[in-house]
Amino acid sequence: xxxxxxxxxxxxxxxxxxxxxxxxxxxxxxxxxxxxxxxxxxxxxxxxxxxxxxxxxxxxxxxxxxxxxxxxxxxxxxxxxxxxxxxxxxxxxxxxxxxxxxxxxxxxxxxxxxxxxxxxxxxxxxxxxxxxxxxxxxxxxxxxxxxxxxxxxxxxxxxxxxxxxxxxxxxxxxxxxxxxxxxxxxxxxxxxxxxxxxxxxxxxxxxxxxxxxxxxxxxxxxxxxxxxxxxxxxxxxxxxxxxxxxxxxxxxxxxxxxxxxxxxxxxxxxxxxxxxxxxxxxxxxxxxxxxxxxxxxxxxxxxxxxxxxxxxxxxxxxxxxxxx
Amino acid sequence: xxxxxxxxxxxxxxxxxxxxxxxxxxxxxxxxxxxxxxxxxxxxxxxxxxxxxxxxxxxxxxxxxxxxxxxxxxxxxxxxxxxxxxxxxxxxxxxxxxxxxxxxxxxxxxxxxxxxxxxxxxxxxxxxxxxxxxxxxxxxxxxxxxxxxxxxxxxxxxxxxxxxxxxxxxxxxxxxxxxxxxxxxxxxxxxxxxxxxxxxx
Numbered sequence: 001x002x003x004x005x006x007x008x009x010x011x012x013x014x015x016x017x018x019x020x021x022x023x024x025x026x027x028x029x030x031x032x033x034x035x036x037x038x039x040x041x042x043x044x045x046x047x048x049x050x051x052x053x054x055x056x057x058x059x060x061x062x063x064x065x066x067x068x069x070x071x072x073x074x075x076x077x078x079x080x081x082x083x084x085x086x087x088x089x090x091x092x093x094x095x096x097x098x099x100x101x102x103x104x105x106x107x108x109x110x111x112x113x114x115x116x117x118x119x120x121x122x123x124x125x126x127x128x129x130x131x132x133x134x135x136x137x138x139x140x141x142x143x144x145x146x147x148x149x150x151x152x153x154x155x156x157x158x159x160x161x162x163x164x165x166x167x168x169x170x171x172x173x174x175x176x177x178x179x180x181x182x183x184x185x186x187x188x189x190x191x192x193x194x195x196x197x198x199x200x201x202x203x204x205x206x207x208x209x210x211x212x213x214x215x216x217x218x219x220x221x222x223x224x225x226x227x228x229x230x231x232x233x234x235x236x237x238x239x240x241x242x243x244x245x246x247x248x249x250x251x252x253x254x255x256x257x258x259x260x261x262x263x264x265x266x267x268x269x270x271x272x273x274x275x276x277x278x279x280x281x282x283x284x285x286x287x288x289x290x291x292x293x294x295x296x297x298x299x300x301x302x303x304x305x306x307x308x309x310x311x312x313x314x315x316x317x318x319x320x321x322x323x324x
Numbered sequence: 325x326x327x328x329x330x331x332x333x334x335x336x337x338x339x340x341x342x343x344x345x346x347x348x349x350x351x352x353x354x355x356x357x358x359x360x361x362x363x364x365x366x367x368x369x370x371x372x373x374x375x376x377x378x379x380x381x382x383x384x385x386x387x388x389x390x391x392x393x394x395x396x397x398x399x400x401x402x403x404x405x406x407x408x409x410x411x412x413x414x415x416x417x418x419x420x421x422x423x424x425x426x427x428x429x430x431x432x433x434x435x436x437x438x439x440x441x442x443x444x445x446x447x448x449x450x451x452x453x454x455x456x457x458x459x460x461x462x463x464x465x466x467x468x469x470x471x472x473x474x475x476x477x478x479x480x481x482x483x484x485x486x487x488x489x490x491x492x493x494x495x496x497x498x499x500x501x502x503x504x505x506x507x508x509x510x511x512x513x514x515x516x517x518x519x520x521x522x523x524x525x
Contacts, residue, residue, distance in 0.1 A: 010435065018428040020421075024413045027431055028464035032471065130500065160523065162502075 055125035062118045066246065067239040071115055074230055075122070082128055098128065099227055101194065103216070104206040106232025109280030112206045113167065115232075120165045129202065131163035139173040142186040150182040154189040161201045171205035172215035187219060194225060235280055240267050244284050248313065253292065258315035263287065266318065291317040325393075326405045326473075326525045329433055331465060332443035334383030334412025334455045337480040340375065341443060341508035342392060342409040347371045348514045349394045360388030361425075383455050386411050387426045389433055396522055403525050408433055415459045434465075439474040439524050441517070442466065446479040446490035446505065458497065466498055474524030476502055478517065483507040 010031060017027040062075060078100065085095045100123070104112040117134045124132025137157050144150040158166060168174075168190075174183035194203060205212070209231065216223045235243065244263055248255055255263065263284075270283060294317040299305045330338045346354055354374050358365045369377070379385060390409040395402045410433060411426035418424055434440065442465050448456035469475025477498055479491045482505040495503050504520070506513035 014428040014432055017431065018421075018424050020417050020419075020424055023416050024427060024431075025415065025460040025464045027428075028413075028434075028461065028468055031431060031435055032464070032468045160519070 055122065058118055058121040058125055062115070062122070064246075065111060065114065065118075066242045067235055068111055068115070068232070071111070071230055071232065074228070075115075075119065078228065079122065079126065082123075082126055098199065099225075100128070101203045101226045102205075102228040102230060103212060103226045104204055104230050104232060105209040105212045106206075107208060107234055107280055109282035110232035110234060111281060112232055113169070115230075116165055116167045116204050116206075123202070124164075129164055133161075133164035134167055135161040135164060136167045136169065138169045139183065139186075142168070142174065142190075143182045145182075147182075150185040151189045154186045155193065158190070158193040158197065158201065162197060163201065165202045165204055167204045167206060170207045170211075172207045172211040175215050175218050187222070191221065191225065237264060237267055237271070240281070240284050243281050244288060247285060247288050251292070252311060253295075253313055254311050256312055256314045259291070259313050259318055262315040262318045287318065288313075294318070326403075326438045327408060327433075327436060328405050328439040328441060328521060328525075329408045329410060329437035330441045330443060331410050331413060331430060331434060333445065333457075333459075333461065334414060335381070336412065336443040336445045336456060337508040338412065338443050339386050339390065339409050340379045341441075341478065341480065341506070342390070342407050343371060343374045343378065344508055344511050345514060345517065346392045346394050346407060348511050349396060349518065351392065351394045354392060357391040358388055359391065360429075383412060384423060384426075387422055389429055396518070396525065398522065398525070403522075405439075405521070405525055408437065410434075412455070413461045413465070414455055415461055434468065438472060439476075439521060440465070440469045440472050441476050441478055441521075442469060443478045443480050443508075444490075444494055445481050446487035446494060447481040447484040448486075449490035449493050458493070463497075466501055469501070474520065476504060476517070476520050478508075478513075479503055479505045480508050482512060483510055 013022065013027050013030045016022040017024065022030070062072060065072075081096075082098060085098055088095050104116070106112055113134075113136065116136075120129065120132040120134045122132075123129045135157060141157055142150065142154045144153045160166075174186050177183055190203065203226075205215075205226065207215070241260065241264060244260075245255065266287065267284070291313050295313050298317060299309060302309070330342050332338055343354060352371065354369045354371060356367050356369060356374065356378070358367065378390070386409060388411065392407045392409070393404055394407055395404050397403075410430040411423070413427055413430060414423070418427070442462070444458065444462060445456040448454060449458045451457045466475070466477070477494065479487070479494045481487050482491065487505075491503075491505050502520070504513050504516045506517065
């Protein structure tokens with residue numbers, strides 16, 4: 001194939017094929033190499049080819065998350081580790097096997113799933129995972145109803161996750177229900193899958209801190225298979241407020257000073273009522289989504305609301321939400 | 325609507341797979357749109373009629389694009405996708421103008437597809453010199469597939485005894501890709517294909 005062929009436009013490639021000037025394989029190669037950026041699959045989430053921009057973007061996404069300092073630090077550690085292992089391999093040095101199975105401990109709404117999803121993208125861009133997608137499952141997706149069913153269901157989920165991350169939420173629930181429970185079978189199947197599909201997927205077990213500790217204690221073999229433990233601490237009130245501001249800004253809304261005070265009061269009350277064990281970021285999101293609807297109700301009766309009014313969320317919009 | 329294209333060598337079983345897969349997904353009767361040279365004709369078939377009229381044991385029975393709309397259960401309700409059956413891709417430069425034109429149409433459709441199902445006849449992988457044998461075109465399709473939302477290799481005709489060895493070769497040659505053994509004729513392996521498609525739409 002001459003180099004000039006690479007400057008061909010797609011339609012010309014097809015015409016040449018039609019006229020018998022190109023072989024099928026060459027036409028396919030040219031179509032691939034001259035693939036215009038984002039040509040067909042415009043709506044795909046991330047381009048599958050490794051490119052530094054996408055990596056930077058995924059890292060930026062992680063950095064944009066409010067708080068989570070410990071998590072960000074650990075992710076950087078993992079990235080450095082992967083990078084250095086790659087370089088060592090290039091130099092022909094011995095490399096540590098990259099076992100990246102993880103335990104995520106923390107309350108609901110502290111960002112475990114979000115981090116897992118971003119991690120998938122990052123590891124995909126670093127060529128650790130061929131696909132980097134996240135398969136999110138819970139007990140019901142793994143545990144079956146009769147003997148043998150569990151292994152089947154669990155293996156199916158593992159198969160779906162190959163090339164990406166299998167994220168098991170509330171993983172400790174697999175160990176509840178005692179000896180006769182099928183959850184045990186799910187754990188055994190997972191352990192076997194981790195051996196069978198080494199380096200083909202990453203398993204993340206997530207759940208409340210105390211429950212996860214108990215879970216690992218009751219299954220001593222598990223702990224050693226998960227070299228990375230990440231604690232997701234609850235957000236502070238300040239961080240929750242930051243999250244709220246980011247959330248509204250992304251949607252081109254603004255919080256009035258009154259609304260901020262009000263929101264802070266609601267959050268404070270929540271924290272003290274539930275001893276820190278509450279919806280966290282998810283609660284903030286729910287509150288604001290309600291407020292946005294409430295604002296719409298308030299404005300819809302006005303004949304001509306101004307641009308400013310359309311953007312502003314006032315304390316009134318958050319009013320009466322304390323019972324949530 | 326997402327477009328899922330079925331491509332492969334001539335006589336790999338693309339049309340039979342498309343029809344049987346549509347039927348497997350509960351599509352009945354089959355409304356097939358035939359697109360050739362800027363014209364579209366619609367025809368409605370029962371599955372057995374469609375199989376009888378649209379498939380053949382000789383290569384290049386399909387010389388245009390044949391499209392079918394199927395519905396897949398999705399997380400919320402159902403999703404409709406377009407299955408596009410295509411003309412077989414041959415190695416080298418075919419002598420017949422009709423086939424060249426049909427292959428250009430196939431590649432144009434490949435370019436615009438979201439999902440690629442690449443069918444390889446597992447029973448003829450080693451049959452060097454025949455149109456079905458594994459060749460450069462298959463490797464190029466695999467590389468092209470990486471640029472798409474989803475790319476899956478279907479090792480077809482697994483019901484034949486010769487296919488066992490072929491499947492091993494396919495799995496080895498395309499180790500970086502997911503390969504699902506199927507029998508388009510007996511609807512074997514369709515569950516896994518359905519799950520793959522569901523995951524990528």
